[in-house]
Amino acid sequence: MSDLDLHRHDAGDPLLPPTRWIDGAPSLHKITTDISRPMEARPGRGWWICLGIAGLAVVNLLAMVGYLFAKGIGIWGLNNAVGWAFDITNFVFWIGIGHAGTLISAILLLFRQKWRTSINRSAEAMTIFAVMCAGLFPLIHMGRPWDAFFIFPYFPNQRGPLWINFRSPLVWDVFAISTYFTISLVFWYLGMLPDLATLRDRALGGIRKLVLRFAAFGWNGSQRTWSRYEMVSLILAALATPLVLSVHSIVSTDFATSLIPGWHTTIFPPYFVAGAIYSGFGMVLTLLIITRQTMHLERYITIRHLEAMAKVTLLTGSLVGYAYATEFFNAWYGGNLYERYHFINRATGPYAWCFYLMVLCNVLVPQALWWKRARTNIALLFVLSILVNVGMWFERFVIIVVSLHRAFLPSGWGMFYPTVFDIGILVGSFGLFFTLFLLFIRFLPMIAMWEVKGVAHGD
Amino acid sequence: MHWLRIDRYYDGDGAAARSVHQPMMCQHCNHAPCETVCPVLATTTSSEGINQQVYNRCIGTRYCANNCPYKVRRFNWHNYTANSDFDFNMASPLGRLVLNPDVTVRSRGVMEKCNLCVQRIQLGKNQATLSRRPIADGDVATACQQSCPTGAIVFGDLKDPNSRVSKLLAGRRAYHVLEELGTRPSVGYLKKVAPQEEET
Numbered sequence: 198m199s200d201l202d203l204h205r206h207d208a209g210d211p212l213l214p215p216t217r218w219i220d221g222a223p224s225l226h227k228i229t230t231d232i233s234r235p236m237e238a239r240p241g242r243g244w245w246i247c248l249g250i251a252g253l254a255v256v257n258l259l260a261m262v263g264y265l266f267a268k269g270i271g272i273w274g275l276n277n278a279v280g281w282a283f284d285i286t287n288f289v290f291w292i293g294i295g296h297a298g299t300l301i302s303a304i305l306l307l308f309r310q311k312w313r314t315s316i317n318r319s320a321e322a323m324t325i326f327a328v329m330c331a332g333l334f335p336l337i338h339m340g341r342p343w344d345a346f347f348i349f350p351y352f353p354n355q356r357g358p359l360w361i362n363f364r365s366p367l368v369w370d371v372f373a374i375s376t377y378f379t380i381s382l383v384f385w386y387l388g389m390l391p392d393l394a395t396l397r398d399r400a401l402g403g404i405r406k407l408v409l410r411f412a413a414f415g416w417n418g419s420q421r422t423w424s425r426y427e428m429v430s431l432i433l434a435a436l437a438t439p440l441v442l443s444v445h446s447i448v449s450t451d452f453a454t455s456l457i458p459g460w461h462t463t464i465f466p467p468y469f470v471a472g473a474i475y476s477g478f479g480m481v482l483t484l485l486i487i488t489r490q491t492m493h494l495e496r497y498i499t500i501r502h503l504e505a506m507a508k509v510t511l512l513t514g515s516l517v518g519y520a521y522a523t524e525f526f527n528a529w530y531g532g533n534l535y536e537r538y539h540f541i542n543r544a545t546g547p548y549a550w551c552f553y554l555m556v557l558c559n560v561l562v563p564q565a566l567w568w569k570r571a572r573t574n575i576a577l578l579f580v581l582s583i584l585v586n587v588g589m590w591f592e593r594f595v596i597i598v599v600s601l602h603r604a605f606l607p608s609g610w611g612m613f614y615p616t617v618f619d620i621g622i623l624v625g626s627f628g629l630f631f632t633l634f635l636l637f638i639r640f641l642p643m644i645a646m647w648e649v650k651g652v653a654h655g656d
Numbered sequence: 657m658h659w660l661r662i663d664r665y666y667d668g669d670g671a672a673a674r675s676v677h678q679p680m681m682c683q684h685c686n687h688a689p690c691e692t693v694c695p696v697l698a699t700t701t702s703s704e705g706i707n708q709q710v711y712n713r714c715i716g717t718r719y720c721a722n723n724c725p726y727k728v729r730r731f732n733w734h735n736y737t738a739n740s741d742f743d744f745n746m747a748s749p750l751g752r753l754v755l756n757p758d759v760t761v762r763s764r765g766v767m768e769k770c771n772l773c774v775q776r777i778q779l780g781k782n783q784a785t786l787s788r789r790p791i792a793d794g795d796v797a798t799a800c801q802q803s804c805p806t807g808a809i810v811f812g813d814l815k816d817p818n819s820r821v822s823k824l825l826a827g828r829r830a831y832h833v834l835e836e837l838g839t840r841p842s843v844g845y846l847k848k849v850a851p852q853e854e855e856t
Binding site for chain 2: 268269270271275277278280281335338339340341344345347348359360361362364365366367368371451454455456457601604605606607608609
């Protein structure tokens with residue numbers, strides 16, 4: 198603590214002391230060595246076991262998707278009543294996961310939240326991997342990926358007036374998600390440049406040095422480089438900030454612009470954004486609790502970081518609960534019989550258990566986070582963070598399948614039962630996500646060294 | 657793939673219930689919910705008012721089927737032609753002889769639905785052209801109309817106020833299914849008015 202701080206508190210300043218985000222005030226050199234360790238040492242047994250399990254799931258994903266492409270999506274449990282189920286549920290789920298990363302890296306940067314420094318790198322990586330998993334599903338859910346390019350506005354257009362339909366929310370999705378992926382990737386990579394340069398300077402030679410020299414884009418750490426770098430970061434953060442709100446708003450229009458009871462509702466954009474941030478923070482908590490433990494980074498990802506994330510989870514979880522209540526209120530107040538039937542069916546129909554599981558995980562469970570004891574209990578946070586994502590997956594399932602399984606005319610009613618391929622591809626997408634994340638923490642600096650150095654010794 | 661579904665409803669309760677039915681197929685909406693949501697314009701309204709499905713344009717997102725309030729769209733979940741996994745007519749060379757040679761074969765991953773026998777409409781127009789006369793009411797009959805023994809299905813030009821179908825739909829018995837959704841269907845139904853036996 199600097200002299201200035203001591204003086205201020207000794208003088209009986211009523212302000213709370215500034216939060217120290219890094220434990221033990223490590224020296225700048227120690228920060229570098231601590232964070233570079235996973236990349237410069239051989240990975241431990243735990244990492245290999247995790248990679249093995251995740252890799253098996255990826256093999257399963259490849260096999261099942263290959264079979265899907267060969268046979269057609271009839272191998273899923275879909276039918277003419279329920280045309281979307283696990284496929285679009287998984288898509289919305291993974292896109293939602295990504296949102297926390299962008300919120301942490303862009304919005305919290307603009308709001309100068311110092312606690313983001315320890316977690317932003319891995320949260321951004323999570324965003325990119327989650328968007329990759331999400332992008333997989335629209336592609337495979339058509340069953341014929343070789344025709345997928347029809348959905349892109351391509352030049353030269355050799356099909357005369359037959360182009361894409363700009364009125365379709367599925368086209369908006371294409372733009373929203375490709376923009377989101379591009380900005381996230383650029384922002385993430387740009388944020389890593391100073392750290393890649395540090396690693397390059399530490400590398401002893403050989404192929405590692407060569408690759409890092411290339412990857413660091415000739416970063417020299419000069420005053421001018423830093424000044425431009427800070428400016429570009431701010432501009433990219435400003436570009437990424439609206440995306441936090443827009444991407445999931447557009448995903449929600451996949452449903453909101455339809456006329457299906459349960460989908461056709463104007464509350465969807467804010468409701469989906471809140472849900473996305475909620476599930477994203479759940480996933481960040483899950484990942485960081487595991488990695489700080491296994492990679493021994495407790496000094497950098499402290500209980501205070503976890504507590505800050507728990508507060509965001511509580512806020513967004515409560516917003517989601519409010520949205521659920523509003524939907525039911527409007528179904529009653531709006532007086533639309535189809536809408537009213539849908540919500541009665543949601544709570545009492547054949548999929549009611551999914552609805553109650555969703556309410557339990559998304560509305561009731563996060564209320565525990567009002568208590569500081571809960572927010573600082575790591576084991577509890579870990580369990581809770583997993584429940585958050587169980588709940589959010591079921592939220593999308595309820596929205597999609599429960600809305601579709603009852604139609605305006607009773608002859609269009611049906612049920613959806615998942616097949617082994619539905620479940621296998623869902624598990625496989627988790628495998629892909631964790632494989633990418635495990636490779637990331639092994640080969641790239643999972644904590645932004647240069648940013649942590651800025652906050653390690655107080656303000 | 658049934659393009660014409662016979663919906664069954666019960667009128668009355670318990671043992672006194674009467675079963676009534678309603679053929680339900682693509683309603684060829686003028687304000688079609690399926691059309692706006694297709695990302696690749698694979699389903700559009702033709703200049704003649706038919707909601708047409710362009711098979712080789714369809715990429716299979718299935719949003720159209722989800723958004724159809726009548727649920728009359730059918731998806732090719734598998735390839736059914738020459739596929740020994742299915743015991744359908746399409747699976748054997750002999751069985752394929754019963755299929756309509758005038759209709760395009762749809763591959764898997766493609767949405768399909770009632771097209772109001774667009775091939776018969778085209779044939780009717782061609783024959784009228786060959787005999788150098790405008791197409792007349794009754795020149796074209798859809799397959800369902802042709803096979804209905806009681807003549808309950810009528811097809812014709814709704815823009816011609818003198819066609820039989822226009823006159824029927826202008827009557828007081830006519831209604832559109834789920835009219836309140838604003839889909840403005842081209843297909844209409846006539847309410848059945850029948851004397852019922854008084855229960856004693």
